[in-house]
Amino acid sequence: MLKVDIVTLFPDIFFGPFGESIIARAIENRIIEVNTVDLRDFTTDKRKTVDDKPYGGGPGMLMQAEPLFKAVESLKTEESIVILMSPQGEPFKQKIAEKLSEKRHLIIICGHYEGVDERVRESLIDSEISIGDYVLTSGNLPAMVVVDAVARLIPGVLGTDESSNSESFSEENLLEYPQYTRPEKFRGMKVPDVLLSGNHGKIAEWRMSESLKRTQKRRPDLNADQF
Numbered sequence: 001m002l003k004v005d006i007v008t009l010f011p012d013i014f015f016g017p018f019g020e021s022i023i024a025r026a027i028e029n030r031i032i033e034v035n036t037v038d039l040r041d042f043t044t045d046k047r048k049t050v051d052d053k054p055y056g057g058g059p060g061m062l063m064q065a066e067p068l069f070k071a072v073e074s075l076k077t078e079e080s081i082v083i084l085m086s087p088q089g090e091p092f093k094q095k096i097a098e099k100l101s102e103k104r105h106l107i108i109i110c111g112h113y114e115g116v117d118e119r120v121r122e123s124l125i126d127s128e129i130s131i132g133d134y135v136l137t138s139g140n141l142p143a144m145v146v147v148d149a150v151a152r153l154i155p156g157v158l159g160t161d162e163s164s165n166s167e168s169f170s171e172e173n174l175l176e177y178p179q180y181t182r183p184e185k186f187r188g189m190k191v192p193d194v195l196l197s198g199n200h201g202k203i204a205e206w207r208m209s210e211s212l213k214r215t216q217k218r219r220p221d222l223n224a225d226q227f
Contacts, residue, residue, distance in 0.1 A: 011036035060114035085139030089128035101153035110139035
């Protein structure tokens with residue numbers, strides 16, 4: 001079972017997204033465990049201070065090192081991977097999700113304010129991840145994205161494990177082929193004949209061809225050597 005501990009200033013924000021649909025069922029079935037950890041519980045003053053002004057001046061406030069170290073150290077085991085959600089991190093890709101899905105314990109730190117004390121990066125985390133080249137108000141939404149992407153790769157979370165093997169980015173770095181369902185005809189638009197043929201070899205060829213076309217058109221950066 002994968003255990004995920006999310007260190008955040010806003011633990012309640014996760015209850016909605018993880019309380020519905022596929023992730024909620026996975027938690028209920030004990031395939032994964034997701035816990036939120038309130039960073040303020042690891043402060044020492046009455047105001048539960050977690051931030052302060054940066055040395056050298058500058059705008060905004062930085063998250064202090066001490067509460068973050070205490071929080072992570074209270075959770076960490078030999079199997080733990082500590083991740084900081086940050087715009088400065090490595091771009092999140094399907095391959096990273098696949099690697100993380102093989103781990104037993106993830107500790108995810110949700111950044112906030114102007115970021116974290118640099119000593120957190122230097123001595124506390126194993127990986128720094130970004131979900132895109134833009135800045136959000138905190139690392140909470142990115143943490144949700146990572147947990148969702150990782151959890152669905154764990155056997156038993158989806159209705160069939162084949163679902164995660166044939167989608168975009170999972171096979172040969174291609175976008176997924178077009179898919180159709182009933183009715184066969186809708187407003188003059190018809191399902192391609194090959195998908196109705198029952199010829200699985202031809203269907204596989206068509207799907208690979210369409211994946212290549214779609215990737216070339218929409219994301220040629222993914223697999224430029226194939227085009």
